[in-house]
Amino acid sequence: MKTLTALFKSNIREYGMLIALVAIMIFFQFATQGILMRPINITNLVLQNSYIIVMALGMLLIIVSGWIDLSVGSVAAFVGAIAAVLMVKLGFHWSLTMLLCLVAGALVGAWQGYWVAYVKIPAFIVTLAGMLIFRGLTLLILQGEAVGPFPVEFQRLSTGFIPDIFNFEGFHITTMLIAVIMVVGLFVMDYRARQNQLRYGFEVTPMYFFIAKNALISGAILGLCYLMASYKGLPNVLIVMAALIALFSFVTSQTVIGRRIYAMGGNEKAARLSGVNTPRLLFLTFVNMGVLAALAGMIVAARLNTATPKAGVGFELDVIAACFIGGASASGGIGTIIGAVVGAFVIGVMNNGMSIMGIGIDWQQAIKGFVLLMAVFFDVYNKNKG
Amino acid sequence: MSNVILEMRNITKTFPGVKALDNVNFSVKQGEIHALVGENGAGKSTLMKVLSGVYPYGTYDGEIYFQGQECRFRDIVESEKVGLVIIHQELALIPFLSIAENLFLGNERAENGIIHWNEAISQTRDLLKRVGLDESPQTLITDIGVGKQQLVEIAKALAKEVKLLILDEPTASLNESDSQNLLNLLLQFKEHGISSILISHKLSEVSKVADSITILRDGATIETIDCHVDQISEDRIIRGMVGRDLTHRFPPRNAEVGDVIFEVRDWNVYHPLHEDRKVSNNVNISVRKGEVVGISGLMGAGRTELAMSIFGHAYGTRISGKALKHGKEIDVSTIDKAIANGIAYATEDRKSYGLVLIETIKDNITIANLDDVSSGGVINEPREIQATVGYREALNIKCSSILQETVNLSGGNQQKVVLSKWLFAHPEILILDEPTRGIDVGAKYEIYTIINRLAEEGKGIILISSELPEILGVCDRIYVMRDGKIVGEMASSEASQEAIMKCIMTQ
Numbered sequence: 001m002k003t004l005t006a007l008f009k010s011n012i013r014e015y016g017m018l019i020a021l022v023a024i025m026i027f028f029q030f031a032t033q034g035i036l037m038r039p040i041n042i043t044n045l046v047l048q049n050s051y052i053i054v055m056a057l058g059m060l061l062i063i064v065s066g067w068i069d070l071s072v073g074s075v076a077a078f079v080g081a082i083a084a085v086l087m088v089k090l091g092f093h094w095s096l097t098m099l100l101c102l103v104a105g106a107l108v109g110a111w112q113g114y115w116v117a118y119v120k121i122p123a124f125i126v127t128l129a130g131m132l133i134f135r136g137l138t139l140l141i142l143q144g145e146a147v148g149p150f151p152v153e154f155q156r157l158s159t160g161f162i163p164d165i166f167n168f169e170g171f172h173i174t175t176m177l178i179a180v181i182m183v184v185g186l187f188v189m190d191y192r193a194r195q196n197q198l199r200y201g202f203e204v205t206p207m208y209f210f211i212a213k214n215a216l217i218s219g220a221i222l223g224l225c226y227l228m229a230s231y232k233g234l235p236n237v238l239i240v241m242a243a244l245i246a247l248f249s250f251v252t253s254q255t256v257i258g259r260r261i262y263a264m265g266g267n268e269k270a271a272r273l274s275g276v277n278t279p280r281l282l283f284l285t286f287v288n289m290g291v292l293a294a295l296a297g298m299i300v301a302a303r304l305n306t307a308t309p310k311a312g313v314g315f316e317l318d319v320i321a322a323c324f325i326g327g328a329s330a331s332g333g334i335g336t337i338i339g340a341v342v343g344a345f346v347i348g349v350m351n352n353g354m355s356i357m358g359i360g361i362d363w364q365q366a367i368k369g370f371v372l373l374m375a376v377f378f379d380v381y382n383k384n385k386g
Numbered sequence: 387m388s389n390v391i392l393e394m395r396n397i398t399k400t401f402p403g404v405k406a407l408d409n410v411n412f413s414v415k416q417g418e419i420h421a422l423v424g425e426n427g428a429g430k431s432t433l434m435k436v437l438s439g440v441y442p443y444g445t446y447d448g449e450i451y452f453q454g455q456e457c458r459f460r461d462i463v464e465s466e467k468v469g470l471v472i473i474h475q476e477l478a479l480i481p482f483l484s485i486a487e488n489l490f491l492g493n494e495r496a497e498n499g500i501i502h503w504n505e506a507i508s509q510t511r512d513l514l515k516r517v518g519l520d521e522s523p524q525t526l527i528t529d530i531g532v533g534k535q536q537l538v539e540i541a542k543a544l545a546k547e548v549k550l551l552i553l554d555e556p557t558a559s560l561n562e563s564d565s566q567n568l569l570n571l572l573l574q575f576k577e578h579g580i581s582s583i584l585i586s587h588k589l590s591e592v593s594k595v596a597d598s599i600t601i602l603r604d605g606a607t608i609e610t611i612d613c614h615v616d617q618i619s620e621d622r623i624i625r626g627m628v629g630r631d632l633t634h635r636f637p638p639r640n641a642e643v644g645d646v647i648f649e650v651r652d653w654n655v656y657h658p659l660h661e662d663r664k665v666s667n668n669v670n671i672s673v674r675k676g677e678v679v680g681i682s683g684l685m686g687a688g689r690t691e692l693a694m695s696i697f698g699h700a701y702g703t704r705i706s707g708k709a710l711k712h713g714k715e716i717d718v719s720t721i722d723k724a725i726a727n728g729i730a731y732a733t734e735d736r737k738s739y740g741l742v743l744i745e746t747i748k749d750n751i752t753i754a755n756l757d758d759v760s761s762g763g764v765i766n767e768p769r770e771i772q773a774t775v776g777y778r779e780a781l782n783i784k785c786s787s788i789l790q791e792t793v794n795l796s797g798g799n800q801q802k803v804v805l806s807k808w809l810f811a812h813p814e815i816l817i818l819d820e821p822t823r824g825i826d827v828g829a830k831y832e833i834y835t836i837i838n839r840l841a842e843e844g845k846g847i848i849l850i851s852s853e854l855p856e857i858l859g860v861c862d863r864i865y866v867m868r869d870g871k872i873v874g875e876m877a878s879s880e881a882s883q884e885a886i887m888k889c890i891m892t893q
Contacts, residue, residue: 196767196768199768200771200775254764254767255763256760256763256764256765257763259752259753259756260753262745263745263749266745267741267742269738269739270738270741270742272700273721273731273739274754274807275698275722275724275725275811276722277720277722333742333745
């Protein structure tokens with residue numbers, strides 16, 4: 001049997017960032033005298049970071065493909081502006097507006113994807129141009145001013161909570177029910193995967209490690225949901241986010257298209273010579289990013305209840321940092337959805353915790369930059385050792 | 387003459403879990419060409435890395451004496467300072483710098499950091515003359531072929547006042563005439579008192595130029611043969627390398643050759659950048675069921691270009707001509723269509739074009755035919771694992787598990803993964819481009835066996851190879867290519883190395 005330390009070492013790369021996230025949360029829990037884990041703050045944390053996570057899902061695919069997208073902040077602002085003009089100035093229905101906005105995002109993605117995938121201009125340049133183009137168009141559409149407020153239904157995308165079918169005073173039982181279903185579901189899936197591996201004679205982690213890991217993850221989910229249940233329950237946006245995380249995890253790990261994206265990022269030439277239509281695949285990856293940036297743009301606009309020319313400035317940096325903190329490789333082919341989500345939470349918790357502590361934006365930026373560097377260093381160090 | 391220039395005593399080097407070198411003794415005499423042979427993984431490269439300081443003093447056990455002095459190199463700079471220069475298999479030249487700039491990279495003709503270009507260029511001219519390379523010093527590396535690049539590497543070593551030149555598989559990517567050139571150069575250097583260590587898989591060239599041969603196997607010295615005293619034969623060397631007799635270097639064949647399965651007619655391809663240059667000129671070739679057809683020719687004859695243009699137009703522009711399978715025209719205009727029509731192409735450059743190195747064996751094998759292990763776009767992992775495990779056994783891929791990343795496999799095993807990938811795509815026609823390049827004798831034999839088995843199953847195989855013995859030993863029929871044209875065709879029963887070379891050389 002493997003010793004505990006050997007086990008820890010072989011899993012540190014996979015769970016390293018998760019452990020770091022927990023450590024950071026514990027640190028801020030003390031540093032903020034318990035404010036971090038208060039139900040209202042946990043809910044806020046989710047709301048504040050939802051759009052970063054949504055965009056990180058698309059960004060991860062782009063980074064795994066071997067490229068980068070610097071324009072997502074501007075695209076989010078651009079789509080937010082379109083939403084504002086459609087609903088506030090032209091009186092479109094909110095549902096039609098949302099649909100049109102997603103289409104607009106897809107078109108933006110197609111525009112950038114065309115230049116990167118078919119004309120073969122490096123994505124860094126195309127999306128740097130996009131960053132300027134869509135920021136400019138945002139200003140143009142909004143004519144330089146904030147436009148709002150939005151219909152209540154649209155605002156609910158960001159500020160609403162799921163209804164409680166049990167209507168219990170002071171505690172959101174539906175939330176807990178969903179949490180329990182989720183925990184059981186995750187456990188069953190993980191157990192099945194382990195059984196499958198055993199069946200094929202692969203090395204698996206010992207049972208006690210497996211149970212401990214699942215107990216920790218279940219505990220974390222139940223705990224966080226309990227905190228949110230004692231405030232207003234699960235925010236709508238969290239449901240959207242969780243569904244997207246599940247969808248993208250599935251796509252990246254279980255589907256043909258996911259496998260091909262990793263192959264393309266790992267060695268574009270080999271993938272092409274294996275019959276993968278790499279230009280089209282890369283194009284679609286950018287379209288996907290555009291749609292997710294559009295969704296994020298709407299979430300931001302709904303949260304602020306106005307579309308402003310300055311919305312989304314600097315988002316791209318948090319989104320890209322989330323992917324790299326989560327273990328994605330800048331040269332492509334490596335990275336996981338869960339990693340990017342954990343990375344986004346690392347950034348989110350630090351933003352939130354440092355703000356509560358009253359640390360100025362100057363130090364916040366510097367510390368965040370340092371953490372990004374250390375996270376990647378940790379990854380590189382482990383790789384060289386292993 | 388029997389002055390010893392280099393002596394390595396009791397060298398032992400361990401990596402976590404593996405003893406790569408076990409008490410190796412190795413010595414080189416002044417002014418000799420000393421060949422170092424052994425299977426892949428025998429420890430040749432590790433030994434040279436110990437020698438050149440890539441593995442610094444202290445990370446290995448044993449002693450190194452160079453010109454009578456004990457050496458404790460901490461890095462490659464120190465070993466180069468005493469005149470030990472190693473030229474790696476993968477050339478270390480910067481493509482967009484000129485020959486002169488590359489020659490003095492890290493060794494600039496400079497004063498206070500300012501380069502004397504006139505001096506550098508005139509010295510470059512002298513050095514190029516010494517290696518017999520007729521190029522301007524200002525030519526960019528990217529504009530000259532691999533053979534010439536190899537010469538630039540050697541000139542670079544001369545610029546460092548080399549006393550002992552180490553060449554790791556220098557002719558692996560060279561054609562016959564460039565290889566000849568290079569070997570002659572080594573003989574010339576020998577006249578001038580420069581010793582060399584030649585690591586090579588090509589036994590014919592080893593027996594041609596070497597004064598001594600040291601055989602390594604499993605990290606230990608098996609024997610050192612003095613070519614002037616002992617009678618050497620390739621069989622003896624091979625026996626030493628693999629530890630057993632290889633009575634036949636090529637497995638026996640008994641495939642039945644049937645009807646024509648695939649044909650290319652009037653195939654014309656133009657260079658993708660220089661659009662008026664024809665790289666394939668009216669090519670007509672065919673392959674029968676169960677037949678292995680060889681394409682022989684020099685580097686740059688357009689063999690790879692022809693193969694890739696047939697495989698989904700992966701190379702070239704303005705492609706015209708017909709591809710026929712079982713007499714019916716098929717569409718090969720994109721790679722996925724070519725694959726769907728039963729064509730597979732295993733590339734000559736498995737690291738950059740064949741494998742996704744950071745991915746597992748399993749993922750590499752299934753990538754060209756994910757449809758077979760998925761339904762509705764969702765991969766059925768159990769089915770995928772089952773299929774992959776089968777290939778691991780059938781092709782004898784040596785690995786810890788099919789979930790191992792391909793980057794850590796040896797060349798022969800990587801090649802087997804590439805072959806598995808294409809077998810999994812169930813092709814009827816396989817184009818194999820230099821399938822045994824850079825892999826050892828034992829693994830070569832296994833690859834030949836696989837080729838024979840495929841032929842027996844009724845597939846048509848087109849084999850591109852620069853090694854004439856291989857073409858003669860494996861193929862039923864041989865095409866000879868020169869300047870994008872098929873200039874000869876012969877049954878292998880009537881062919882000989884001389885006949886093929888004559889066909890290549892006569893204009």
